[in-house]
Amino acid sequence: MSEQETLGLAEEFAHYRRTVLEKVEVPGPAAVRRTARGRGRRRLAASTATALALFGGSAVGYAAMNGPDHRPGPVDPTPSISVSPTPSDLASPTLSPSATSGSPISAAPDGRISRSQLLGTAVNLPAWRAGRGCPTSSVRITADDREGANWLLALDHGDVDGDGAVETVALVQCVLGTGGPMQVVAFDRDEEEKVVTLGRVVATTIDKPQWLFALDVVDDGTVRVQVGDIAPGGGWPGEWSQRQWRGYRWKGSAFAQVSGPTSFGPNPHSADLAVTATELVLSTADDGSRTGETTVRIRNKGTAAVPHATLRLNVPSAVRPDVDGWGPCGNEPQETSQPVTCDLGRIAAGAEVTLTLSFRAAVGATVGKGSADVDVRPMDGDFNFLLDPKDTDNVARMAYR
Template identity: 85%
Template sequence: MSEQETLGLAEEFAHYRRTVLEEVEVPGPAAVRRTVRGRGRRRLAANTAAALALFGGSAVGYAAMNGPEHRPGPVDPTPSVSVAPTPSDPASPTPSPAATSGGPASTAPNGRFSRAQLLGATVTLPAWRAGPGCPTSAVRISGDDREGVNWLIALEHGDVDGDGAVETVALVQCVLGTRGPMQVVAFDRDEEGKVVTLGRVVATTIDKPQWLFALDVVDDGTVRVQVGDIAPGGGWPGEWSQRQWRGYRWKDLAFAQVSGPTSFGPNPHSADLAVTATALVLGTADDGSRTGTTTVRIRNKGAAAVPRVELRLNLPSTVRPDVDGWAPCTNEPQDTSQPVTCGLGRIGAGAEVTLTLSFRAAEGAPVGTGTADVEARPMSGDFTFLLDLKDADNRVAMAYR
């Protein structure tokens, strides 16, 4: 190609840039629509461009530039670039259910306390039942079961008063020996962040329930407590206690039972006996010994039969069983055993057994005067001692002289 031809071709390219490229449209919605309609035309233009490239030469390129004006086809929109979403801040608090549902968020203070927080706080407990007990005002709950402390046994959390905030529910025992009263108490937080007592859920009683085994708070705010009719300890295993789950709800500024049984049936491991005994008065017999009798009555006040009863008389060792009145005993009273025992068989519910037992003291043996314990102890068929729920009346002091 000569220098003149090269200059002519450069002039044509300059003319193309001035007249054609100025009319190129910026891609937009209209260009997108034209792209769909003109897709076939673009393929034709592409084929034409390929042919020009193939047969290239300055003459072909020059002829194309001098042909009819050519408006370039619409420009395809630039594809968007996908960007991974920015990870959410892990420290951002999760909206509360009230906020996400469109309802107003709870403004009540959060009453959730950990075990360590509750043990470290000064609290006020509802009053323990009458009798010797633990302090209730401005006290610290203990993490162990030392004598005379308020022992924290179990802890649960839930919205028990329906204010939209969580409260803390605790099972506490006033430790007195192997037993001691127990209660479930709900705690909340005041505006200053201090622990305040919401109320007592349930407590043990002298009668029933005598024990609280477990604690749970369900989603609707019901506080569930596993109660037992018999308190373990003193030789009575916890397995003997009949257990029930009872539910309690906060209403009218107090907790009330809303579910579960309200009473216990007869416990097969318990009984209720009562015993009385007349005074033993020893008189002088013809042989110089001293003899006398006492009348002992044993009554079954319980709702179920007692398979066996052991009667014990803790008399001075110089006063021994005589012949009369001992036939109902299933054992042979021993002249040297102390205390004197008499094994009896079944006593039905509401039934009573009366024994007139004779005693003798050898001539010259010192007896003196005083009182002796007479006790009736209930037993199972396999000679296991049962629990007398009201044991105050299954022992009596018998006078002797």
């Protein structure tokens, strides 16, 4: 011990004798002779021990604080006062995953996005199919079907990428007229809590599926989408669409189908008709009018019979149906109707109907040269238009002169 430390301890002992020991009450002879002698000694011993403890703490602390090498060190937290546990508290505590792990676990960002949050956030959407479409970069999804908008139709949540956190899956439609393409898109959040696009789950096509009805995220992360082979409109309701549930899973960089059918069978509400028409050449008749014929062929290319079909010829108003050739039509062609129509009955699968239709232009009527559309539409037994998925051959161009 250095000389400085020895002098410091001596000074502390002197201070102790002047202050603490003077306050200790020594029992007199009478008290010693009483039975309280032991109790008095115990009190004196306790007081002395307390004083020595106080002295030791202050002396050591004083020496430490005034030593030449003193540096501030860490401060231990003040212990809280604990109450003796009850029997129910004596059970072994359950450790959290972080307490049992050797290293901290980094949690994936929470990708649960509510409907209002998604509607209020600018997002990027996967590209719509080729042609006129809706914007995809930094756009707001809408809650209604405004023309040219990206309309939010359905929303669900689940861990679709297997990172332990929930993501958001949305059914969106690009509104164009009464329809428009549709797609299911998965969204997530990045480390900065910004909404990001994970990827496209499935989209409608020109062929099939043409419609998406609903979505559902199941516990294993599969995104189930109800798809339909035909889109409502064009004279047929959405109920005519064949519906299938197909499942899709995230494969690290894109979604792929993992369950459900991969194709559609023939739709009972569909048909496949085709039409052709020859040139209509008008020649001058004996009475000065001009007459001519066109041969129209209608073929049922489908696998089922078509109960009814309607034929429409958009000839100029100066060209009217004549008598010959119109007998197979269930209706009587009107002189003033535009276009000229012909209602046909049942056409068997694979069958072809040939019509040779006569036209007449009145004396002095100017016809000129041009072309007219001739189209055929299939109908069911109740005269509702049937879907014709391959409708490009439902219309033919008929030249006239």
